[in-house]
Amino acid sequence: MHDFPAGRFAVWATAWLTGRASFDDALDGIAGDDAHRVVGLAGDQAAVPLGEALSALRGLGERRVRLVLPAPGDVRGLPAVPGLATSALEAGQAAVGERVVLVPEPLGSGVVQWTAFALDGVPAPPPAVEGTLRAASGALDLAVTDSARTLAELDLARWHPEVPTLLAGLARPRPAPGLPEDHDPLALSILGRALRLAAVLDLAATDAPGAAVNQAQAARRDEALRPLGSAVREAVTAAYNAVPR
Numbered sequence: 001m002h003d004f005p006a007g008r009f010a011v012w013a014t015a016w017l018t019g020r021a022s023f024d025d026a027l028d029g030i031a032g033d034d035a036h037r038v039v040g041l042a043g044d045q046a047a048v049p050l051g052e053a054l055s056a057l058r059g060l061g062e063r064r065v066r067l068v069l070p071a072p073g074d075v076r077g078l079p080a081v082p083g084l085a086t087s088a089l090e091a092g093q094a095a096v097g098e099r100v101v102l103v104p105e106p107l108g109s110g111v112v113q114w115t116a117f118a119l120d121g122v123p124a125p126p127p128a129v130e131g132t133l134r135a136a137s138g139a140l141d142l143a144v145t146d147s148a149r150t151l152a153e154l155d156l157a158r159w160h161p162e163v164p165t166l167l168a169g170l171a172r173p174r175p176a177p178g179l180p181e182d183h184d185p186l187a188l189s190i191l192g193r194a195l196r197l198a199a200v201l202d203l204a205a206t207d208a209p210g211a212a213v214n215q216a217q218a219a220r221r222d223e224a225l226r227p228l229g230s231a232v233r234e235a236v237t238a239a240y241n242a243v244p245r
Contacts, residue, residue, distance in 0.1 A: 010067040
């Protein structure tokens with residue numbers, strides 16, 4: 001859950017398409033050290049390099065790409081394209097433009113493949129309603145407070161020694177790295193916190209080694225942590241989709 005290539009794609013593609021970032025910076029910001037390829041652009045199933053796909057977006061007239069984080073029962077922001085909802089739900093994320101949607105899929109170590117879904121003739125859905133950055137920050141704080149007892153009861157630190165460091169970092173906000181220089185400072189701070197909490201949730205969902213966790217216990221754990229997961233999802237979305245004024 002704590003890796004959001006579609007978020008990086010959305011923020012860097014938008015920065016490049018609107019003239020706020022260079023092509024090379026956008027390419028580096030999205031790809032990092034991984035190899036990226038895109039299939040399905042213009043109906044062509046042949047894979048093309050990420051740079052070629054970015055250029056194609058400008059040729060299609062794209063101006064804004066948004067991160068959408070769908071969840072079972074909540075696919076707001078996804079256009080009604082055959083196969084898209086299933087693919088995006090499996091990935092847990094999608095980069096949604098006005099002309100095309102891109103869904104990432106890791107293909108082993110250091111390789112990411114994006115599947116493009118054309119939106120020709122498809123009515124664009126209204127963008128999912130996003131709260132303000134301050135509202136997302138407040139909701140994140142509240143969810144952390146409400147989930148604190150559950151996190152303690154799970155005794156994560158006993159099995160995952162990295163958890164205390166992740167939680168301690170929340171008191172000393174550190175901006176998320178690797179985003180455009182002009183990105184909103186509050187969005188950077190919120191994203192840094194949300195990514196650390198997403199990592200904690202990943203660990204919380206992993207049963208402790210040798211632990212006898214039955215189905216009922218796992219269900220109670222998941223129910224208790226669901227509000228925190230929702231707050232993280234909303235915060236990540238708002239942070240990546242923030243656009244400088």
